Amino acid sequence: MHCFAPKCNHNSESHACQFFLFPNPEKNKEEYDRWVRLLRRAAKNPSKHSKVCSCHFRRGKKSAGPEIFKWNADKLFPSQKTPPKKKKKPKSLVNKLPTAELNEAKRELNYHQETMQYQKKRYSISILSSEVIRMETGLPTKEIFTIVVDYTAKFKDSISYYCGWKVESITFEDQIFITLMKLRQNYTNLHLAQLFSCSVGTISNIVITFVHILQTLLFDDLMRVIPSRNKNCLCSPSSFSEFSSCRIIIDCTDIEVATPSLMSQQNVTYSSYRGMNSFKVLTGVAPNGVLTYISNL
Secondary structure, eight states, X not given: OBBOSTTOOOBTTTOOSOEEEOOOTTTOHHHHHHHHHHHTOTTOXXXXXXXXXXXXXXXXXXXXXXXXXXXXXXXXXXXXXXXXOOOOOOOOSXXXXXXXXXXXXXXXXXXXXXXXXXXXXXXXXXXXXXXXXXXXHOXXXXXXXXXXXXXXXXXXXXXXXXXXXXXXXSOHHHHHHHHHHHHHHOOXXXXXXXXXXXXXXXXXXXXXXXXXXXXXXXXXXXXXXXXXXXXXHHHOOGGGTTOTTOOOEEEXXXXXXXXXXXXXXXXXXXXXXXXXXXXXXXXXXXXXXXXXXXXXX
C-alpha cells in the first residue's frame, strides 16, 4: 500500500506509519472534498482503496485531516509544537539519609580526598611497590613493613617526640618509612625533607624519635631473651635434628667507625686484626636462621 499524497514514497511494507482511508464520499462528502483539496492531486482522483500515511496529519491523528506536506512542513503550525517536557530532577538522596550516615559518608569522602592530595605531594609508602620498599628500607617485603608498623602503632598514643611537638603533617607509617630510609640509605635530612615536602627540623624530629622507639620495641623487648630449647625445636630445620639441644649459634662482628679524636677511645675501638677502629658486637642466631640476640656495642 502506497501513500496517496504527492511526492510521498511511504508504503506499508517499509514504513511503520499508519495509513488512513479517505472519508466516505457518500456519507461525508464535505470532509472527502476537503481531503482532495488539501492533497492537491488534480490529475488523479482517489479510489475507494486509496490511503494517506499518518505523517501528513498533525500528531498522527486522522481527525485533523492531511495538512502536512513537503511544501509547508516548515511553515505550518509553528505555535502548535508540543513544548518540551521538563525533566524532573531526581529527588536528592541526601534528605533521605540519616544524619549519622551522611556525616560518615562526608568524613570518608574527605579522607579519600586528603589521601589523594597527600600522595600527590609526597614520596609515600602507600604507593610504592615491594621492590622499592626493599631497596629503601632493607625489609624483604611490604608485608613485613606492615607488621613493623602495626606493632609500633600499638604504642602510638604514648609516643613523646624528641623535639616536644607532634608531627601531624606526615602519616604514621611514612614516619617509620623515613626512619628506615635514614638507617638504610643514610640520606641527608635535606634530601628526605624534599621527598616528603616538609622541613629539615621535621625530619630530624621524626628520625631521632623513631630510632629510640624502634630500639626499644624491636631490640630491648625482643633481643634480650634467648628462645627456649622447646621453642627452637618447633622451627628447627632437618639438618639440626642431631643437635636438638641447640638454642643459639653465636658470632662476633664489628662495624667500622671513624677514628676517635681521643687516644683513650682510639685504644678501646682499635682492632689490630682488622687494622681499623670499629665497634664490636656479639650476635646470636637461632637454628632456623632468625637473629635472636644482639649484645651491646
